[in-house]
Amino acid sequence: MSAVLPTGATAISRAVAEGEASAEEIARAALARIDARNAEIGAFTDLTRERALAEARAVDRARAGGNALGPLAGVPYAVKNLYAIAGISTRAGSKISAADPPAAGDALLVSRMKAAGAVLLGALNMGEYAYDFTGENAHYGPSRNPLDTTRMTGGSSGGSAAAVAAGFVPVSLGSDTNGSIRVPAAFCGLYGLKPTYGRLPRTGTFPFCDSLDHVGPFARSVADLALVYDALRGHDPSDPVCADRPAEVLTPAIVMGHAGLRIAVATGYFRADADPGALAALDRAAKALGATGEIDIPQAAEARAAAFLITNAEGSALHLERIRHRPADFDPDTRDRFIAGALLPASWYVAAQRFRRMFENILADIFRRYDVILAPATPTSAPRLGQKTLTIGGKEVPLRAHMGIYTQPISFIGLPVAAVPIRSGAAMPYGIQVIAPPWREDLCLRVAASLEAAGLYLPDATPTTHI
Amino acid sequence: MTTDQTSCWIDAAAANLGIAIDPEWKPNVAMFVEVARSMARLVEATGAASTSEAAPVFTPRDAE
Numbered sequence: 001m002s003a004v005l006p007t008g009a010t011a012i013s014r015a016v017a018e019g020e021a022s023a024e025e026i027a028r029a030a031l032a033r034i035d036a037r038n039a040e041i042g043a044f045t046d047l048t049r050e051r052a053l054a055e056a057r058a059v060d061r062a063r064a065g066g067n068a069l070g071p072l073a074g075v076p077y078a079v080k081n082l083y084a085i086a087g088i089s090t091r092a093g094s095k096i097s098a099a100d101p102p103a104a105g106d107a108l109l110v111s112r113m114k115a116a117g118a119v120l121l122g123a124l125n126m127g128e129y130a131y132d133f134t135g136e137n138a139h140y141g142p143s144r145n146p147l148d149t150t151r152m153t154g155g156s157s158g159g160s161a162a163a164v165a166a167g168f169v170p171v172s173l174g175s176d177t178n179g180s181i182r183v184p185a186a187f188c189g190l191y192g193l194k195p196t197y198g199r200l201p202r203t204g205t206f207p208f209c210d211s212l213d214h215v216g217p218f219a220r221s222v223a224d225l226a227l228v229y230d231a232l233r234g235h236d237p238s239d240p241v242c243a244d245r246p247a248e249v250l251t252p253a254i255v256m257g258h259a260g261l262r263i264a265v266a267t268g269y270f271r272a273d274a275d276p277g278a279l280a281a282l283d284r285a286a287k288a289l290g291a292t293g294e295i296d297i298p299q300a301a302e303a304r305a306a307a308f309l310i311t312n313a314e315g316s317a318l319h320l321e322r323i324r325h326r327p328a329d330f331d332p333d334t335r336d337r338f339i340a341g342a343l344l345p346a347s348w349y350v351a352a353q354r355f356r357r358m359f360e361n362i363l364a365d366i367f368r369r370y371d372v373i374l375a376p377a378t379p380t381s382a383p384r385l386g387q388k389t390l391t392i393g394g395k396e397v398p399l400r401a402h403m404g405i406y407t408q409p410i411s412f413i414g415l416p417v418a419a420v421p422i423r424s425g426a427a428m429p430y431g432i433q434v435i436a437p438p439w440r441e442d443l444c445l446r447v448a449a450s451l452e453a454a455g456l457y458l459p460d461a462t463p464t465t466h467i
Numbered sequence: 468m469t470t471d472q473t474s475c476w477i478d479a480a481a482a483n484l485g486i487a488i489d490p491e492w493k494p495n496v497a498m499f500v501e502v503a504r505s506m507a508r509l510v511e512a513t514g515a516a517s518t519s520e521a522a523p524v525f526t527p528r529d530a531e
Binding site: 211237240299301302305306308309312320323324327328332335336337339340341342343344345347348350351352353354355356357358360401 | 476477480481484485486487488489492495496497498499500502503505506507509510511512513515516518519520521522523526528
């Protein structure tokens, strides 16, 4: 139908609704891109080719029949392979669970995407059982960063980021327990949204750590991120954590910009171990927003430590039977951490859960003075694949344990965060976290949209004015 | 805790839980136990264990 097909979610849904492109040709074009480059990128572990074409044709039939189309009509997407997809085993990045029977139905958010007219192309690579910040996987190979395929995507939602950054799909779904949306978004130059803990139902996703698990989208623009979130939102009692409260649409909010918001830049812990590029990216964002406030968040290191303990203990308890009976079938990079976590004293875990409430109170005080906090997403840009250590603060430290130092304290208390890509003169981009009070995803995306409009992700762009 | 004490702890706890640890894996497991110890030290120093309520709240649901 059309000579040049749109590639963004907002543009695709508009083109399909207006008859400028068919959902089927959009889906076939996406499948062709995947066929051409997935072996190089390692984003998809499962393609749902027939399902995708059937869903696309259903959208086209609905339009031809004069029926109302959903807000994501014809938008191709894919999900981290811990989301249940009917007819496919839910790998969760593992060899062990890949042998489970195929899922009987879709995860709830996959059902919501379908109801909105989106077209599922498949399941995406991830770090084993989500215990990962790298995107590497001993069973299925690494997801590779489309901006430089010798580098990590970050993880654990590595395939979710790679698929969007490679242009395979405009949007994808991932999960974030300690930074698994925000870290890969930062490494791959994408926007990501980790909503408030309890905002989106996790029903039908393979868990990692119930106390900290979140689900959310990736996109190449803030408008697309908002469009997907709006289709996903809404309470469902099938996830006991999901909050029964109003779930406002975000798309109208993103045009409001950041005017009138009190924005502070996190200092202290959140600057101490960042490399010069990460600090430059943060400073560029602050300058573009006219943010002059600074806040040294107390006890951030303790929050990160508590998140580590909760994750280690809950994740290991979840996998205890597998650790007992099939330890050799784990990815060695996750196995030893799961074993260690199974051995921890219960008192450490309980203390960490009690500190969670204490840290929540600390941030509640800060949010009486500020509406939004900016912080780096990661201490460095994307490392080389296979890299095991980082040099931060002049010390060589294990990479896997340290890539989440800035994301862990924030998800520990479930605050909503938008990951925003920023360039700062280096070859690879950085990401910053735009952090808001609980349930205020609208503030995250308003600020993200202002940063997007300032052109901070364009190569060598220099903001000339406060927007 | 000394290296020997960590090793004894791992052996005892793993035996109690029925986890068989290959000798090749044990140094890495010990490293992660030590990392967790250092994290626990930070958390315990906050005093939260005795002064704060726990974050998880269980709300019983209506009978269906």
